[in-house]
Amino acid sequence: MISDGTGWTAEHSVNTALGQFEYCLVDLWDSRQIDDVDRLMEIVKQAAKEGALVIYTLADPSMAESVRKACEIWGIPSTDILGPITEAISSHIGVSPSGIPRGAAGGNVPLSEEYFQRIEAVEFTIKQDDGNLPKNLRKADIVLVGVSRTGKTPLSIYLAQKGYKVANVPIVNGVDLPRTLFEVDPEKVFALTINQHVLQAIRRARAKTLGFSDESRSNYAEMDHVREELEYAGKVFAQNPAWPVIEVTERAIEETAAVVLRLYHDRKNRCLMPRISKRY
Amino acid sequence: MISDGTGWTAEHSVNTALGQFEYCLVDLWDSRQIDDVDRLMEIVKQAAKEGALVIYTLADPSMAESVRKACEIWGIPSTDILGPITEAISSHIGVSPSGIPRGAAGGNVPLSEEYFQRIEAVEFTIKQDDGNLPKNLRKADIVLVGVSRTGKTPLSIYLAQKGYKVANVPIVNGVDLPRTLFEVDPEKVFALTINQHVLQAIRRARAKTLGFSDESRSNYAEMDHVREELEYAGKVFAQNPAWPVIEVTERAIEETAAVVLRLYHDRKNRCLMPRISKRY
Numbered sequence: 001m002i003s004d005g006t007g008w009t010a011e012h013s014v015n016t017a018l019g020q021f022e023y024c025l026v027d028l029w030d031s032r033q034i035d036d037v038d039r040l041m042e043i044v045k046q047a048a049k050e051g052a053l054v055i056y057t058l059a060d061p062s063m064a065e066s067v068r069k070a071c072e073i074w075g076i077p078s079t080d081i082l083g084p085i086t087e088a089i090s091s092h093i094g095v096s097p098s099g100i101p102r103g104a105a106g107g108n109v110p111l112s113e114e115y116f117q118r119i120e121a122v123e124f125t126i127k128q129d130d131g132n133l134p135k136n137l138r139k140a141d142i143v144l145v146g147v148s149r150t151g152k153t154p155l156s157i158y159l160a161q162k163g164y165k166v167a168n169v170p171i172v173n174g175v176d177l178p179r180t181l182f183e184v185d186p187e188k189v190f191a192l193t194i195n196q197h198v199l200q201a202i203r204r205a206r207a208k209t210l211g212f213s214d215e216s217r218s219n220y221a222e223m224d225h226v227r228e229e230l231e232y233a234g235k236v237f238a239q240n241p242a243w244p245v246i247e248v249t250e251r252a253i254e255e256t257a258a259v260v261l262r263l264y265h266d267r268k269n270r271c272l273m274p275r276i277s278k279r280y
Numbered sequence: 281m282i283s284d285g286t287g288w289t290a291e292h293s294v295n296t297a298l299g300q301f302e303y304c305l306v307d308l309w310d311s312r313q314i315d316d317v318d319r320l321m322e323i324v325k326q327a328a329k330e331g332a333l334v335i336y337t338l339a340d341p342s343m344a345e346s347v348r349k350a351c352e353i354w355g356i357p358s359t360d361i362l363g364p365i366t367e368a369i370s371s372h373i374g375v376s377p378s379g380i381p382r383g384a385a386g387g388n389v390p391l392s393e394e395y396f397q398r399i400e401a402v403e404f405t406i407k408q409d410d411g412n413l414p415k416n417l418r419k420a421d422i423v424l425v426g427v428s429r430t431g432k433t434p435l436s437i438y439l440a441q442k443g444y445k446v447a448n449v450p451i452v453n454g455v456d457l458p459r460t461l462f463e464v465d466p467e468k469v470f471a472l473t474i475n476q477h478v479l480q481a482i483r484r485a486r487a488k489t490l491g492f493s494d495e496s497r498s499n500y501a502e503m504d505h506v507r508e509e510l511e512y513a514g515k516v517f518a519q520n521p522a523w524p525v526i527e528v529t530e531r532a533i534e535e536t537a538a539v540v541l542r543l544y545h546d547r548k549n550r551c552l553m554p555r556i557s558k559r560y
Contacts, residue, residue, distance in 0.1 A: 006538035009296045016289045017365045020339060020377035032542055053372040055365060059300060079368040085297045085335060088359040092333040097300035109532050110431065110478055116485060118533075122434045126406050151390065154402045157437055198390055205396060252389050253398070258286035262312055 002043055002056040002067065005101040007032035010057050013081050027052075034058075035101075037066055044070045054078040059086075059101040117163045125160035128167040129153055134178030140167035142264060143184060145236075146192030147171045147229045148220075149202045151248055151256065155192075158257045164264075171236060173229040186242035187267045190260050193233065195249040200226045282323055282336040282347065285381040287312035290337050293361050307332075314338075315381075317346050324350045334358040339366075339381040397443045405440035408447040409433055414458030420447035422544060423464060425516075426472030427451045427509045428500075429482045431528055431536070435472075438537045444544075451516060453509040466522035467547045470540050473513065475529040480506045 001010040007030060018026060029052065031043050044067060047054050054071050056078065058064040064083060071078035086097050109115060121141075128136060137143055141164045144152045148170055156166035169181050181189070194202075203221035219225040237245050244263050248256050281290040287310060298306060309332065311323050324347060327334050334351050336358065338344040344363060351358035366377050389395060401421075408416060417423055421444040424432045428450055436446035449461050461469070474482075483501035499505040517525050524543050528536050 005296075006534050008534055008538065009293055012292050013289055013362060013365055014369075016285075016337075017362050017369055017377075020366055020380065021369065021373065021375050022378060024373060024375055026373070032538055053368055055368070057296075077368055077372055079365050081365060082293060082297050084364070085293055085359050085361065086300055088333055088335070088357055089294075089297055089301065092357055093301065093304060093306070095301050095304055097297075098302060100300065109530055110474070110528065111481055115532075119431070119434050120489070122437055126409055126433070126437070129406055151399070153406070154399050154441075157402055157406070158441065161434075161438065161441070194390070201391055209400070248390065250389055252395075254286050254288055258288065258312055 001028065001030050002034055002040065002054065002058065003032045003101075004034055004058045004060065004063065005032070010055060010081055014055055035063075037063065040067055041070060044074065044076065047071075048074040048076050052076070055081060057081040057083075059097070060099050114163065118161065121160040121163050121165045122157070124165040125156050125167075128165075129156065133167075134169070134180045137167050137169070137178070137180045137184050140165050140184075141188060142166045142260065143169060143181065143189045144192060144260075145169045145171060145177075145181070145189060145233075145243065146194075146248075147199070147233050149199060149206060150192040150194050151253060152192060154253050155248075155256055155260070158253050159260065162257075162261070164261075171229070171233045173225070173232045177236065182240070186240060188264070189240070189243045190263070191233070191237045191240075191243045191245045192248050192256075193230070193237070193245055194247070196223070196226050196230050198249050199230065281308065281310050282314055282320065282334065282338065283312045283381075284314055284338045284340065284343065285312070290335060290361055294335055315343075317343065320347055321350060324354065324356065327351075328354040328356050332356070335361060337361040337363075339377070340379050394443065398441065401440045401443050401445045402437070404445040405436050405447075408445075409436065413447075414449070414460045417447050417449070417458070417460045417464050419445060420464075421445045421468060422540065423447045423449060423461065423469045424472060424540075425449045425451060425457075425461070425469060425523065426474075426528075427479070427513050429479060429486060430472040430474050431533060432472060434533050435528075435536055435540070438533050439540065442537075442541070444541075451509070451513045453505070453512045457516065462520075466520060468544070469520070469523045470543070471513075471517045471520075471523045471525045472528050472536075473510070473517070473525055474527070476503070476506050476510050478529050479510065 001007065001014055003010045011030065014028070034040055034043065040063060044054060054067065054076055056064070056067050058067060064080060068078060068080070090097050127133065128140065142159060144156055144166060146152055152168040156168050159166045169177060171177065200221055200223055203226065207221050237243060246256060246259055281287065281294055283290045291310065294308070314320055314323065320343060324334060334347065334356055336344070336347050338347060344360060348358060348360070370377050407413065408420065422439060424436055424446060426432055432448040432450070436448050439446045449457060451457065480501055480503055483506065487501045517523060526536060526539055
């Protein structure tokens, strides 16, 4: 993977594409912020030696052309990731691309509105983590509810990076939920659930990491306790039918986040398709 | 943008490509988790009506073929994002793609090793935020040092999502840095710096958000104070030449993260190119 920028586009696209090839062991090489032709040729030469496939994203058209030609000459397969999309956009809107590599975030640099929004969301979400400040639930854009180890924290952080203020509320068997949770707009509350066997395995791993050994916490990963807690959560969810219940068992954090955001925007817009206007 | 999965690949690629078209106002429509042909055709029809460009990522070859043909019939420009990469990988490794949409994270689902690593990293980083636990600096993979509002928190969270345990140490003029900072491997410490005018503007916005009005905090955004604090930071950095100093002024968080990780892996590997083996 050769990139003139952060390399996240190449990494992200290649990882997603590789998701379609199970049980394959793949060696990835990753060269980012490549901005001179000599370095570029060095990498292509190395790829030829190793019999590698070259996947590149280079904004400068002469750099992209250099790598394409070099790969052709040395007989290496190569694929341009962003070239086709950039060309399609260019001919659609009738504007030439700048040819200058940019970060993945568009205008998301210090002082931009997006930058402030994102930082505020991340800081809010960190402070709110695990429902420490129930009175602040009203200020959250999204509230996640679920038992311990359903992935509330990593999910909330992922959503915060997208600019949403997220609050977590843990469900613990026998502990009353904060009153505020039932006072906020139920349309922003999302319930997380998970298969009990998977949850038990996650909790066992967790207990091991934390070195739990004392009696008071020892039932944390016990199957009876796990089942009871999930049943209690299920009852709470049934009493609040406006909260969508999202199954996280076989989902990566990105996938659960996509489900939450789709529902969030569907509810907010109540229209065929969410429309986002962006100025670049 | 049409996607059968999370939609992050389309969003990410299109945002990056749009970074090359400055001062353009673009309307984006975003349809994720599309898994039936009827819904697909509805969206393509709507795109035709609006004169839109269709950018899609559909793992199921028959779905991809349907959208390609429909766009051809209705005369809509269209681009397949992942198709070409998937085909290139397939013919290179000699394995057929599964045709099943997957999340962006490869195998990053609950119980996978990556899942645990990432959750641990996010939880560690949240706990460490703003140097609250200097004795834990040793356990961090990466330590970020910089004055207030250089973006340590969002950067550390971004890196944590990639699986790195990150600790922040704030530099405050006149306050001693924790001793532990000088005892840890200097190769994992990264210093952040920023233009003083930009920093002042960020701090002003911050002070406004927090509603600072009392005397005690009022110099936080004053130019003299900002300059002095940056000078103090500069002295600390000069005394620790092993710490790379990274300029964040015109960089998005993703870009700074890419710089940190490139240096981190260069230092760790001391080889031509970092090599990552991944099993899918």
